[in-house]
Amino acid sequence: MPHAILSIDQGTTSTRAMLFDRAGKVLARAQTELPQHYPADGWVEHDALRIWQDTLAVVRDALAGAGLAATEIAAIGVTNQRETTVVWDRQTGQPIHPAIVWQDRRTAAWCAAHHTPEREQWLADKTGLLLDPYFSASKIAWLLDHVAGARQRAEAGELAFGTIDSWLIWQLTGGAVHATDATNACRTLLFNLHTQDWDPELLAFFGVPASLLPQVQDCAADYGSSLPELFGAAIPIRGVAGDQQAATVGQACFAPGMVKSTYGTGCFMVMNTGSEMVRSRNRLITTLAYRLDGQPTFALEGSIFIAGAAVQWLRDAVKLIGSAAESEKWAREVDDTHGVYLVPAFTGLGAPYWDPQARGAIIGLTRDSGIAVIVRAALESVCYQTRDLLEAMRADGTTLPAALRVDGGMAGNNWVMQFLADLLDTPVERPTITETTALGAAYLAGLGIGLYANLEEISQLWACQQHFSPAMAAERRVSLYDGWVEAVSRVRSK
Numbered sequence: 001m002p003h004a005i006l007s008i009d010q011g012t013t014s015t016r017a018m019l020f021d022r023a024g025k026v027l028a029r030a031q032t033e034l035p036q037h038y039p040a041d042g043w044v045e046h047d048a049l050r051i052w053q054d055t056l057a058v059v060r061d062a063l064a065g066a067g068l069a070a071t072e073i074a075a076i077g078v079t080n081q082r083e084t085t086v087v088w089d090r091q092t093g094q095p096i097h098p099a100i101v102w103q104d105r106r107t108a109a110w111c112a113a114h115h116t117p118e119r120e121q122w123l124a125d126k127t128g129l130l131l132d133p134y135f136s137a138s139k140i141a142w143l144l145d146h147v148a149g150a151r152q153r154a155e156a157g158e159l160a161f162g163t164i165d166s167w168l169i170w171q172l173t174g175g176a177v178h179a180t181d182a183t184n185a186c187r188t189l190l191f192n193l194h195t196q197d198w199d200p201e202l203l204a205f206f207g208v209p210a211s212l213l214p215q216v217q218d219c220a221a222d223y224g225s226s227l228p229e230l231f232g233a234a235i236p237i238r239g240v241a242g243d244q245q246a247a248t249v250g251q252a253c254f255a256p257g258m259v260k261s262t263y264g265t266g267c268f269m270v271m272n273t274g275s276e277m278v279r280s281r282n283r284l285i286t287t288l289a290y291r292l293d294g295q296p297t298f299a300l301e302g303s304i305f306i307a308g309a310a311v312q313w314l315r316d317a318v319k320l321i322g323s324a325a326e327s328e329k330w331a332r333e334v335d336d337t338h339g340v341y342l343v344p345a346f347t348g349l350g351a352p353y354w355d356p357q358a359r360g361a362i363i364g365l366t367r368d369s370g371i372a373v374i375v376r377a378a379l380e381s382v383c384y385q386t387r388d389l390l391e392a393m394r395a396d397g398t399t400l401p402a403a404l405r406v407d408g409g410m411a412g413n414n415w416v417m418q419f420l421a422d423l424l425d426t427p428v429e430r431p432t433i434t435e436t437t438a439l440g441a442a443y444l445a446g447l448g449i450g451l452y453a454n455l456e457e458i459s460q461l462w463a464c465q466q467h468f469s470p471a472m473a474a475e476r477r478v479s480l481y482d483g484w485v486e487a488v489s490r491v492r493s494k
């Protein structure tokens with residue numbers, strides 16, 4: 001059997017293809033940026049056909065880069081930005097509207113109008129989620145209500161819904177397979193974590209006809225094969241997971257209590273809770289880590305909307321730095337921010353606050369506060385927000401991890417990783433391969449095609465590139481975090 005695995009990683013800002021060998025070594029990669037469309041305040045859209053064309057292009061580039069033919073690829077793994085919603089015509093394969101992206105807030109008023117404490121509880125009990133525009137269901141309902149004729153066509157069975165994984169699988173298989181995996185399904189607000197299937201009561205509440213929905217499968221399963229004419233030969237599609245769940249697999253967080261934290265534009269922290277569906281009392285999400293052989297493995301997730309984006313803001317909006325990497329040099333220039341805190345609530349606050357009305361602030365400025373202090377405060381804010389999530393997990397009664405496994409662009413900043421270890425009083429570990437999202441999808445596809453016998457084999461492949469040990473005095477750690485809690489309280493709207 002061929003030993004290379006192709007991973008398609010369709011993210012919010014880019015589409016990439018990576019080829020891995022069985023040991024997880026990168027053989028080739030190709031990437032292209034994805035344009036963002038903001039047609040109205042709070043609206044964010046993607047061109048779904050462009051996503052498909054970009055996917056074809058990066059896969060072909062990666063194959064050419066590695067000098068491999070499609071016949072030398074054992075399987076395809078697909079991972080994707082989650083929640084983003086596409087509805088298309090089953091006959092023509094044409095989307096009826098641009099994709100509505102996870103960040104899109106157009107259904108905020110609908111969610112607010114339907115919010116009652118009882119309903120929040122009902123939804124959380126079934127789905128582990130909150131009634132928030134972030135998740136797919138209200139986006140689907142919006143499309144059915146605002147695109148002319150869409151509701152009748154959906155009821156007649158003419159339309160299909162999918163998150164980006166389903167959309168790409170449909171296109172890759174020429175419309176033969178309309179499927180999604182359980183980790184993507186559980187981000188829609190339509191999927192019942194207990195029954196592990198679509199829930200008729202939820203479909204009725206959101207007004208979504210069952211005929212729109214893809215079949216829900218395990219993360220390592222048979223998703224058909226790519227059409228032979230696309231890449232020169234058919235390639236089996238055997239692995240699928242949402243990007244944060246794929247990163248959890250790529251980080252080999254397979255034991256309960258293991259946590260990975262991904263620092264890209266935002267930060268997503270996922271704690272494996274095993275077969276136990278831990279219900280957060282602190283506004284974390286209960287979600288799936290993965291589902292294999294019909295067995296769900298659950299997780300607690302905290303989502304922070306602004307992490308690396310705070311560094312982009314320093315670079316692009318206020319122009320204090322010339323590059324993201326330069327932030328590290330500035331942070332090392334001062335030994336303290338002397339009470340200055342930057343709360344990057346640019347788009348409200350995510351977990352555990354869920355406060356869409358909060359806005360950002362810099363607090364505690366004096367005449368001595370220069371560029372270094374402000375840059376350092378921005379980097380520190382990412383660590384304080386991570387501590388907020390760990391505190392919420394601690395308050396939910398989970399055992400805190402022995403070490404935090406990190407990845408994503410910002411994990412390359414050694415100063416941030418050391419401050420993170422200090423502030424959490426927990427070791428931070430950065431793996432040799434930081435493209436853990438693509439790697440996780442490749443591992444799932446490898447499991448699906450039989451290249452790996454089990455998760456144990458995969459966990460042997462994880463290797464630490466750098467370990468950051470906590471070294472801060474307890475007193476300082478406590479007083480710094482107290483200052484952050486006070487700073488957040490000053491920007492909150494409720």
Ligand SMILES: Nc1ncnc2c1ncn2[C@@H]1O[C@H](COP(=O)(O)OP(=O)(O)O)[C@@H](O)[C@H]1O
Nearest residue numbers: 013264265308309311312324325408409410413
């Ligand atoms: N050395 C660095 N220090 C701080 N932030 C960084 C550094 N390198 C990259 N970043 C930040 O990481 C983000 C890019 O990470 P990436 O994982 O590619 O994100 P995404 O997949 O969300 O687009 C950017 O927001 C950038 O500002």
Ligand SMILES: O=P(O)(O)OC[C@H](O)CO
Nearest residue numbers: 011012081082102243264
């Ligand atoms: O594409 P990313 O890496 O920004 O991840 C997006 C998340 O899946 C949204 O829930």
